Amino acid sequence: MNARYFDEPIFLRLGTKLIREIASLDDAIEFLDAWPPAQRNLFHEMAWRMCCEAFDGHKPLAVARDAFEGFAKRANILEAQPPSVTAVKNQVTSAERAKT
Numbered sequence: 001m002n003a004r005y006f007d008e009p010i011f012l013r014l015g016t017k018l019i020r021e022i023a024s025l026d027d028a029i030e031f032l033d034a035w036p037p038a039q040r041n042l043f044h045e046m047a048w049r050m051c052c053e054a055f056d057g058h059k060p061l062a063v064a065r066d067a068f069e070g071f072a073k074r075a076n077i078l079e080a081q082p083p084s085v086t087a088v089k090n091q092v093t094s095a096e097r098a099k100t
Contacts, residue, residue: 004055006065012072013079025054025061028068039075047071 009023012031022028032048047067054064072078 004061006061008065010065010069010072011079011081012077014077019079022068022072025051025064028064029055032068032071041074043071043074 004025005023006025009021010028012020012022014020020031022031028047029051032044032051035044047064047070050059050067051064053059054061069078
């Protein structure tokens with residue numbers, strides 16, 4: 001498993017129907033790089049810096065994930081897990097409980 005994958009993905013709401021999953025450090029950096037320059041602010045800069053430092057091994061991956069999540073929340077694009085993901089997780093959990 002790639003060590004640069006987040007423990008839990010971050011979901012972003014882009015537009016009215018599009019949900020994007022950010023599952024790794026590479027996804028986060030790519031998203032931040034593509035963010036429109038006119039909309040960049042201190043939260044974007046901090047998230048980008050923490051992601052780059054984690055990429056270089058100077059910060060833990062969790063710090064980068066938290067900074068990216070904070071940026072997404074401030075940009076009003078943070079989305080709760082889509083219902084289909086939650087439903088699948090609940091089904092797996094129920095099946096695991098039934099085995100014990």
